[in-house]
Amino acid sequence: MAVGQNNFPNMPEIPGIKLGTTNAGIKQTVRDDLLLIALAEGATCAAVFTRNAFCAAPVHVAKAHLLQQPRWLLINSGNANAGTGKQGMDDALLSCAGVAEIVGGQANQVLPFSTGVIGQPLPAAKIIAALPAAVELLSADSWGKAARAIMTTDTFPKGVSKVIILDGQPITINGISKGAGMIQPDMATMLAFIATNTKIAQPLLQTCLAKAVEQSFNRITVDGDTSTNDACVLMASGQSSAPEITASTENYHIFADAIMVVCKQLAELIIRDGEGATKLMRIVVEQAKSDEEAVCVGKTIAHSPLVKTAFFASDPNWGRILAAVGRAGVENMVLEDVQIYLNDVCIVRNGGCADDYTEAAGQRVMKQEEITITVKLGRGKAVQEVLTCDFSYDYVKINAEYRT
Incomplete structure (x- = not known):
């Protein structure tokens, strides 16, 4: 796959x-x-x-x-x-x-x-x-x-x-x-x-x-x-x-x-070609204070099993992305300045769910094979991109049976 x-x-x-x-x-x-x-x-x-x-x-x-x-x-x-x-x-x-x-x-x-x-x-x-x-x-x-x-x-x-x-x-x-x-x-x-x-x-x-x-x-x-x-x-x-x-x-x-x-x-x-991958996710972190901060936020999202399995299920469970950004270790982050998008759909604004967000809009994006997650931190000018894929049943199967 x-x-x-x-x-x-x-x-x-x-x-x-x-x-x-x-x-x-x-x-x-x-x-x-x-x-x-x-x-x-x-x-x-x-x-x-x-x-x-x-x-x-x-x-x-x-x-x-x-x-x-x-x-x-x-x-x-x-x-x-x-x-x-x-x-x-x-x-x-x-x-x-x-x-x-x-x-x-x-x-x-x-x-x-x-x-x-x-x-x-x-x-x-x-x-x-x-x-x-x-x-x-x-x-x-x-x-x-x-x-x-x-x-x-x-x-x-x-x-x-x-x-x-x-x-x-x-x-x-x-x-x-x-x-x-x-x-x-x-x-x-x-x-x-x-x-x-x-x-x-x-x-x-x-x-x-x-x-x-x-x-x-x-x-x-x-x-x-x-x-x-x-x-x-x-x-x-x-x-x-x-x-x-x-x-x-x-x-x-x-x-x-x-x-x-x-x-x-x-x-x-x-x-x-990630093991068992069904989707490619581009995580773009903008308005960070430094490249290192942008990469850290991007990889925190990319490494989250909860985020990766949600994408496999095409489930617009945007709270998992929000939680990953929140635990990325960004010091003195102003929550109201953070914006998060799935492609062109804003899911987070002003510290919570975007006023104009709908589940149907999120679902439309999550069904796609390639998805861009954009995080705007509102802290600076640094921009970095991290690529990852979803976690499917096949990832577990491939690695469970790797030596057999």
């Missing part, structure tokens, strides 16, 4: 980036569960990772290896290699060494990523045995296969592609992501991989990614749970005739804006 039409786009090749997928039999043998991404020599790579204190072994290894000049990314689905102690670290390093041995590189040039069940040992032997097939199948046009190989409870592969022109030269940006549950990123998403053929130094690429992530993946939530394995990677192959992008230039602003768009679109696809 997913909200809206979410067809995988046509994704052009990016010079200097190749992808290969295969089935390693990590949790199932029906579809590919292993992805290898190869970067051309001289490529730059930026990444952000989960802030969960119990971050997975591959997160630790990828952080360390990012300090080198990464040439390969190894991603597996079906097993998170999280909560696995020293053995997990050994398995992640062993997998990197397996890649290096086959391609003739260095193990510390491999970034490992895992997603799936927490607390189970990573079947490193299966991954290493499958690596020759992944290397053999490396291709520049395998973005669709790559997006499918990293899926877990996702119901559709997620991809976004965009082309911009810099100094008359085309720059392609392709991005894929996965995630449907355990989504309340505190850096990025479950997993996202974005690639481009532009030339840009690693520190500037890192700055660009961090800014984009903050306004995209850090503004979505399915269930309020921050994964142990979240990671978002931005790769730049450097294989373009356009000049290198430098800071504070028009080209940088064009490129950074494009990366922001790609990240926001990938983040929205995750919410559209």
Whole structure:
């Protein structure tokens, strides 16, 4: 189940980036569960990772290896290699060494990523045995296969592609992501991989990614749970005739804006595919004193099981939204200044139910598949948007049966 039409786009090749997928039999043998991404020599790579204190072994290894000049990314689905102690670290390093041995590189040039069940040992032997097939199948046009190989409870592969022109030269940006549950990123998403053929130094690429992530993946939530394995990677192959992008230039602003768009679109696809989701809710908080205050109010609403289940039932129980705003921790909030809307229908004004509100008007909005909740705090000029989805019976079923 997913909200809206979410067809995988046509994704052009990016010079200097190749992808290969295969089935390693990590949790199932029906579809590919292993992805290898190869970067051309001289490529730059930026990444952000989960802030969960119990971050997975591959997160630790990828952080360390990012300090080198990464040439390969190894991603597996079906097993998170999280909560696995020293053995997990050994398995992640062993997998990197397996890649290096086959391609003739260095193990510390491999970034490992895992997603799936927490607390189970990573079947490193299966991954290493499958690596020759992944290397053999490396291709520049395998973005669709790559997006499918990293899926877990996702119901559709997620991809976004965009082309911009810099100094008359085309720059392609392709991005894929996965995630449907355990989504309340505190850096990025479950997993996202974005690639481009532009030339840009690693520190500037890192700055660009961090800014984009903050306004995209850090503004979505399915269930309020921050994964142990979240990671978002931005790769730049450097294989373009356009000049290198430098800071504070028009080209940088064009490129950074494009990366922001790609990240926001990938983040929205995750919410559209939230586990059991039937509705997408945009929570827009306006007139806040600060961005932090606006995000706090937005996420308090988005994390409320009572709000989320009301939306699933198409029940205009606006008191649940009112209560969430009231407990968001906004200091010295003047209740009479707060206004709350469901799309264009005002539900709260002057400290209570809006005088012109009717149950029929609220019901009309709640039956829609995509709904905007707007909260005007009347305190300042800050505006932020948080995306979330409803809670359905299927969310409980999916997570209750996740390991079976």
